[in-house]
Amino acid sequence: GSELLSAERAKSNISVEKLSNLLHTKEILERQDRLLKILQADKVFDKSQNYFDGRVDKFKTALARAKRLRQLQIKHNWSHDEYVAANDLVSEPGPYGLHASMYLTTLRDQGTPEQHKLFLEPAENYKAIGCYAQTELGHGSNVRGLETTATWNPEDKTFVLHSPHLTASKWWIGSMGRTANHAVVMAQLIINGRPYGPHPFVCQIRDMKTHLPLDGIHVGDIGPKFGYNTMDNGFLLLNKVKIPHVNMLARFSSVDPATGKYLKPSSPSLIYGTLTWVRSTIVLQSGGVLARGVTIATRYAAVRRQFQDRDAPAGSKGEDQVLNYTMVQYRLLPLLAATFALHFTGKAMMALYQDNQKMIMAAANPADSKRGAGPEQTHSGSDLLADLHATSCGLKALGSTTAAEGLEVCRRACGGHGYSSFGGIGAWYADYLPTTTWEGDNYMLTQQVARYLLKSARSVLKGNAPDNDTTRIFNTFLQKQDMGAAHDVLGSDTDLVAAFAWRTSFLTFEALKHRDVEKNSWNSLLVDFWRLSTAHSQYLVVKNFHDALQSESLRSEVDPETLDVLHKLFRLHALNTLEKEASEFYSSAAVTVRQIQLARTKAVMKLLEEVRPHALRLVDAWSFPDWQLDSSLGRKDGKVYEDLFHRASELNPLNGLTIDPYPDNDVLVKNDETAKFKSKL
Amino acid sequence: GSELLSAERAKSNISVEKLSNLLHTKEILERQDRLLKILQADKVFDKSQNYFDGRVDKFKTALARAKRLRQLQIKHNWSHDEYVAANDLVSEPGPYGLHASMYLTTLRDQGTPEQHKLFLEPAENYKAIGCYAQTELGHGSNVRGLETTATWNPEDKTFVLHSPHLTASKWWIGSMGRTANHAVVMAQLIINGRPYGPHPFVCQIRDMKTHLPLDGIHVGDIGPKFGYNTMDNGFLLLNKVKIPHVNMLARFSSVDPATGKYLKPSSPSLIYGTLTWVRSTIVLQSGGVLARGVTIATRYAAVRRQFQDRDAPAGSKGEDQVLNYTMVQYRLLPLLAATFALHFTGKAMMALYQDNQKMIMAAANPADSKRGAGPEQTHSGSDLLADLHATSCGLKALGSTTAAEGLEVCRRACGGHGYSSFGGIGAWYADYLPTTTWEGDNYMLTQQVARYLLKSARSVLKGNAPDNDTTRIFNTFLQKQDMGAAHDVLGSDTDLVAAFAWRTSFLTFEALKHRDVEKNSWNSLLVDFWRLSTAHSQYLVVKNFHDALQSESLRSEVDPETLDVLHKLFRLHALNTLEKEASEFYSSAAVTVRQIQLARTKAVMKLLEEVRPHALRLVDAWSFPDWQLDSSLGRKDGKVYEDLFHRASELNPLNGLTIDPYPDNDVLVKNDETAKFKSKL
Ligand SMILES: Cc1cc2nc3c(=O)[nH]c(=O)nc-3n(C[C@H](O)[C@H](O)[C@H](O)COP(=O)(O)OP(=O)(O)OC[C@H]3O[C@@H](n4cnc5c(N)ncnc54)[C@H](O)[C@@H]3O)c2cc1C
Ligand SMILES: Cc1cc2nc3c(=O)[nH]c(=O)nc-3n(C[C@H](O)[C@H](O)[C@H](O)COP(=O)(O)OP(=O)(O)OC[C@H]3O[C@@H](n4cnc5c(N)ncnc54)[C@H](O)[C@@H]3O)c2cc1C
Known part of the structure; x- marks a missing residue:
């Protein structure tokens, strides 16, 4: 293994260090080293027994780790970012997960100064541990449909929290x-029998000393899951639980305790921004999430040798690395390209988001973004923000779907060994999967994107459109629609990007026709909307990747050879997407059938060949420490087989069990030495 | 939940019973009831704690179940089929899995009568428990590359089994x-220093009494996996282990003990046939495997209500069943159609296989089917068998990929609750996944299909082709190629099937050009071959579904209304596949761009609407007992929420754990009552 990987690395001249700095910055890489040393030295973070415990023990270990992480944070005076980075290295969801994220964030964003003092301060010091309880058994996507009630009681100035049904x-x-x-x-x-929609209330659920549920509260863990079993996702039934007036988070809306009058939200724009920010984070992370799988599979495919190439010259020796098979390249290298595409897209989104923070603050009264996906209501707020919001919805869906499904492609590319937990992809995939469902189900989100695009298209037709990228591509499309497009996708990068823009525009105006002219029902168009949102988001990724490669900052950071490879990754990503989605590119007349065929049979295959020698260095640039990947197949030194064997033979408690194999004997175990394996640690 | 499902069932008139009998036969359904009663009465098969144990306890439970199943087999005098059916109801891979399948089969097929007496008889009586050890750490697909040696020792007439490297x-x-x-x-x-390729040897690995490994044998479990954790997949290192001459399975090839001469296989055609049979079984099962997920997701989608349809008339009440959203229909109903398509295809393959058994026996000397996928060597054996063999490779790949990926679509369609283990899809999916890798990696198999199609195309061009379906469609294509096709896919079923045949033919002759005229390397064409194999296999599924609906036996078994719905499922399956693979249908000129657009925007959407009212009855016809599905979401009575809550609140041992939540306290557990949950059983 080791020699194969060294040989691979010798094939390419691109600078891993520079590319790595470009992806992460030098400071963050140094910080990673620093954190890694601390964590590795601590026995509680030993990963070798991660896959053997049952649910209860798994959770206990995760709790121990969560406590230690917090202790280390205090000891080393880690910032929140450092704490998060350490958590990423440990790479498992922990029991403080929602406390450290959503609970603190919600208190911070939606609490008044008084509430900060009362709730946020103890929470920040882990004197109180919290969570964010929105979803119910019966309602997830449809937040307005939540059934838990908070009824204002003017007599004693309290709210009564109650769960009227099991759902x-x-x-x-x-x-x-x-x-x-x-x-x-x-x-x-609910005030005076009148409902005012969902609002956030702080509710103590367990005793601070005994940790037992308080009166009227039935709370517990919801049980085992496909992944995330180190986390205690919970349920909560409230039986007329009284909470004081101050427990309604009142930064935006509140109830006047004297009069019982409902005070409307003054500016929920911040929440609107936060949601965009959260989704942008998911986009940015999706590149890195996928890169873990791509790193493992690419390294393994360079170590794994199977068969001799059938056209190999007679007398040539040894089997081929499976990375040499075009079928393996076709599965892995476009995903490698996607990791960069998503990363640069996420970065661009974040930058745009920050640039627009001020506008967000100024925006008058954007509609509540948490309303269910549905027909096209117009936002009165900033149009740029609306663009950013829609963009973040579409990209969250595309990015997390790409990462989740790409990880499974990577796992399968590893053949049988990909199925072993020691491969390192399976559990990572299983823990990541819910990202396709939370923060807006990926299918639901596409409705929001379509709604926005339809609205933009209408404004362009009416001539009262704001100037932004979306309206610009629509205008271009409308101007050239009758002349046809003739994008030289094989020869020109800008034409390649323009072909994606053209397809989005075409699909938007098609959908608009179905909706506004043919008056089709919203429901009958959902599949079209999903296609439209996907097309638009693919355009955005291609465009952002292209823009990134043009940017001065990137060009000054990497050498020409690396830039050239990145450019090839851009073309690979774009052309591969184009040929996979070929039919929409034909039918919109963005490109010709001949071009697609050339892209498929020639251009993409040639790019695979050109990228292949750099594959190892490209994944090295992602800079995952071995300890983080915890993968026999993805080891940086290529010692795949030695590691698989060591783990199976030496660290596997099941091998302490000697059984009786005969069915006529009810005795199962002859000798149980499984405990030995634990105590080895 | 219950009322919603009753209402659903009332919407359709198709006969669940008749359809169920068609799928399974009456006898098998009755047998299922009988077996179910026996299993449910037995505490060891209680499924409620399946997800909580660690690896060791999970394995112990699986072993107890395996023993009990065997005891029940003896007690009730079950046939092998009944035993397998019971195992299916239990639905978890067990420790006797490979003994009861591959070990017994290999001994039976490849052993001589003497060896049957010596090895098979005790194995059939579970006096000896065996497994099938082909794959090595370093070699899976490339069987010829195996490194374990069996060296003939003429002195004492033994073989020495040895593992020369770690791999x-x-x-x-x-x-x-x-x-x-x-x-x-x-x-x-190896005889006299000369290698003769891989052969099967029986080797005892553990002591029959102590169950400890014998001398020179290092054996153990390979560790945790993505699924299949109830099974002990193992490793084995052999250090010069001596076995007697009789331990080489000698039905086909053998070593003359007197002279040390290698005796060539007389007729390995049986193995060739067995492989085809195993793959056909995978095709047939893939329909049922997927149907479990579709049953769960469809029932849940009929119970789950979320949002009100945005175009709902003002004043209408209640939320919509998510099964009413076209986006959900588009994800689930084509998969429902695929379950039937795969089932009928598997049935047809099996029938064809049995019809051809005699020909197989007579076939002179077909090439070793276990040789690695590679360039096109011709088989000298029966052409029909070669067709069947290639067909089974392609369909195994397509069927198992469709089932595996379809299950994940079903899981995700259930939103958040799909992620819960109580949903019942996740573990089933995880256990099924290796089917895409074993019995021929799904990507590798496509090379064999392409090789066969190229060979057939060559023979058609040369005019010396045998008469079979493949050569017929090629001939049709060649005759009409210049005139163009003009398939009326929207109006005619036969044209629809013919369009699939056309696409296969087009891709075959394209590939042939690349290979034979342009002399491209085999490796450079692997992606084309994969596309070709997929296209061909899709054609076969569409054709077989179509044929099944024409068959007299089917038409006599179901009533006209059911037949009509099955016909709609056929069209849904075919048109949905066509629009998903649109670009190859365009570029081959099998259909026009306009037709595809109509298929996509009109025909498929209309079929979804027409199939939707029958969805519940269609999944009911698959007849999975609740106990088998073990799914809160897929319960036949629709009591989704009650069941989820009951399992979480009452059967979840984690809820016996009261922890200390504060990070400054190293104590994790305040009170541990988790054992209570176990003893409840
Ligand atoms: C691991 C995990 C952790 C979580 N953590 C938290 C947490 O800490 N706090 C919290 O509050 N929540 C949490 N959630 C809940 C999560 O936010 C919800 O699961 C998510 O919002 C999806 O909602 P749902 O499950 O109700 O799906 P549903 O809305 O019921 O969707 C079911 C299906 O119907 C489809 N569908 C629904 N409505 C429509 C429509 N109008 N048009 C078309 N299709 C439709 C969906 O696409 C989906 O396929 C968590 C979930 C998971 C899995
Ligand atoms: C759960 C499970 C149970 C199993 N049980 C058994 C058992 O009981 N007995 C037994 O003997 N085996 C068993 N196996 C092993 C199984 O048969 C092998 O994993 C399978 O044959 C694939 O081989 P591999 O893992 O070596 O993949 P590899 O051949 O190493 O393939 C790795 C990757 O390279 C690609 N590739 C390889 N060669 C080529 C090529 N020439 N062209 C293009 N691409 C190529 C493949 O597509 C794959 O993506 C089991 C496996 C699993 C996962």
Whole structure:
């Protein structure tokens, strides 16, 4: 293994260090080294027994790790970012997960100064542990349909939290099952019998000393899951639980305790921005998430040798690395390209988001972004923000789907060994999967994108459109529509990007016709909308990747050879996407059938060949420490077989069990030495 | 839940019973009821704690179940089929898995009568427990590359089994890790320093009494996996282990003990046939495997209500069943159609296989089907068999990929609850996944299909082609190629099938040009071959579904209304496949761009609407008992929420754990009552 990987690395001249710095920055890479040393020295983070325990022990270990991480944070005075980075190295969801993210964030964003003092401060010091309880057994996507009620009681100035039906039980709430003693509960505010929609309330759920549930509260863990079993997702039934007035988070809306009057939200724009920010983060992370799988599979495919190439000259010796087979390249290298495409797209989104923070603040009254996906209501707020918001929805869906499904492609590319937990992809994939469902189900989100695109198209037709990228591509399309497009996708990068823009525009105006002219129902168009959103998001990724490669900052950071390879990755990503989605490119007349065929049979295959020698260095640039990957197949030194064997033979407790194999004997175990394996640690 | 499902069932008139009998036969359904009662009465098969144990306990439970199943087999005098059916109801891979399948089969097929007496008889009586050890750490697909050696020793008439390198270690061997005391070991036969390729040897690996490994044998479990953790896949290193001459399975090839001469295989056609049979079984099962996920997701989508349709008339009440959203229909109903398509295809393959058994026996000398996928060598054996063999390779790949990926689509369609283990799809999916890798990696198999199609195309061009379906469609294509096709895919079923045939033919002759005229390397064409194989296999599924609906036997078994719905499923399956693979249908000129657009935007959407009312009855016809599905979401009575809540709240041992939540306290657990949950059983 080792020699094969060295030989691979010798094939390419691109600078791993420079590319790595470009992806992460030098500071962050140094920080990673520093954190890694601390974590590796600590026995509680030993990963070798991660896959053997049952649910209860798994959770206990995760709790021990969560506590230690927090202790280390205090000891080393880590910032929040450092804490998160350390957590990433440990790479498992922990019981404080939702406390450290959503609970603190919600209190911070939606609490008043008084509430910060009361709830946020103890939470920041882990004197109170919280979670974010929105989803119910019966309602997830449709937040307005939540059934938990918070009824204002003017007599004693309290709210009564109540779950009127079984389906009103909070469900899926991270950190709630066993860990939290507080929750932000989203509940329908009711004043005087009138409902005012879902609002956030802080509710203590367990005793601060005994940690037992308080009166009127039925809380627990919802059970085992496909992944995320180190986390205690929980349920919560509330039986007329009284909370004081101050427990309604009141930064935006509130109830006047004296009069019982509902005070409307002054500016929920911040939440609107936060959602965009969260989704942009998912886009940015999706590149790195996928890169873990691509790193493992690419390294393994360079070590794994199987068969001799059938056209190999007679007398040639040894088997081929499977990375040499075009079928393996075709599965892995476009994903390698996608990791960079998504990364640069995420970066661009983040930058745009930050640039626009001020506009967000100034935006008058954007509609509540949490309303369910549905027909096209117009936002009165900033159009740029609306663009950014829609963009983040579409890209969150595309990015997380690409990463999740790409990981499984990587796992399968490793053949049988990909199925072993020691391969390192399976558990990572299983833990990542819910990202396709939370923060907006990926299919649901596409409706929001379509709604925005339809609205933009209408404004372009009316001539009252704001100037942004979306309206610009629509205008271009409308101007050239009758002349045809003739994009030289094989010869010109800008034409390649323009072909994606053309397809989006075509699909938008088609959908607009179906909706506005033919008056088709919203429901009948959902599949079209999903296609449209996907097309638009693919355009955005291609465009952002292209823009990144043009940017001065990138060009000054990497050498020409690396830039050339990145450019090839750009073309590989774009042309591969184009040929996979060929039919929409034909039918929109963005390109000709002949061009697609050439892209498929020639251009993409040639790019695979050109990228292949750099594959190892490209994944090295992602800079995952071996300890983080925890993968026999993805080891940087290529010692795949030695590591697989060592783990199976020496670290596998099942091998301490000697059984009786005969069915007529009810005795199962002759000798149990499984405990020995644990104590070896 | 219950009322919603009753209402659903009332919407359709198709006869669940008749359709169910068509799928399974009445006898098998009755047998299922009978077996179910026996299993459910037995505490060891209780499924409620399946997801909580660690690897060791999981394995112990699986072993207990395996023993009990065998005891029940004896007690009730079950046939092998009944035993397998019972196993299917239990639905988990067990430690006797490879003993009861591959070990017994290999002994039976490849052993001489003497060897049957010696090895098969005790194995059939579970006095010896075996496994099938082919794959090694370093070699899976490339069987010829196996490194384990079996060296003939003429002095004492023995073979010496040896693992010369670490990579020669047997790996992934089901039932070997802890359970088996015997193995069929595939090893390179060496006589007089000369290698004769891989051959099967019976090797005892553990003591029959102590169950400890014998001298020179290092054997154990390979560790945790993405699924299949109830099975002990094992490794085996052999250090010069001596076995007697009789341990080489000698039905086909053997070594003359007197002279040390290698005796060539007389007729390996049976193995060739067996492989075809195994793959056909995978095709047939793929329909049922997918149907479990489709049953769960469809029932849940009928119970789950989320949002009100945005175009719903004002004043209408209640939320919509998510099955009403076209986006959900588009994800689920084509998969429902695929379950039937795959089932009928598998049935047809099996029938064809049986019809041809005699020809197989008569076939002179077909090439060794286990040789690695590679360039096009011709088989001298029966052409029909070659057709069947290639067909089974392509369909195995397509069927298992469709089932595996379809299950994940079903899981995701269930939103958040699909991620819960109680949903019932996740573990089933994880256990099924290796089917895409074993019995020929799905990507590798496509090379064999392409090789066969190229060979057939050559013979058609030369005019010396045998008469079979493949050569017929090629001839049709060649005759009409210049006139163009003009398939009326929207109006005529036969044209629809013919369009698929056309596409296969087009791609075959394109590939042939690349290979024979342009002299491209085999490796450079692998992606084309994969596309070709997929296209061909899709054609076969469409054709077989179509043929099944024309068959007298089917038409006499179901009523006209059911037949009509099945016909719609056929069209949905074919048109949905066509529009998903649109670009190859365009570029081959099988259909026009306009037709594809109509298929996509009109025909498929209309079929979804027409199939939708029958969805519940269609999944009911698959007849999975609730106990088998073990799914809160897929319960026949629709009591989704009650069941989820009950399992989480009452059957979840993690809820017996009261923890200390504060990070400054190293104490993790305040009170541990998790054992209570176990003893409840
Ligand atoms: C591991 C995990 C952790 C979580 N953690 C938390 C947490 O800490 N706090 C919290 O509050 N929540 C949490 N959630 C819940 C999560 O946010 C929801 O699962 C998510 O919002 C999806 O909602 P749902 O499950 O109700 O799906 P549903 O809305 O029921 O969707 C079911 C299906 O119907 C489709 N569908 C629904 N409506 C429509 C429509 N109008 N048009 C077309 N299709 C439609 C969807 O696409 C989906 O396929 C978590 C979930 C998971 C899996
Ligand atoms: C759960 C499980 C149970 C199993 N049980 C058994 C058992 O009981 N007994 C037993 O003997 N085996 C068993 N196996 C092993 C199984 O048969 C092999 O994993 C399978 O044959 C694939 O081989 P491989 O893993 O070596 O993949 P490899 O051949 O190493 O393939 C790795 C990758 O390279 C690609 N590739 C390889 N060669 C080529 C080529 N020439 N052209 C293009 N691409 C190529 C493949 O597509 C794949 O993506 C089991 C495996 C699993 C996962």
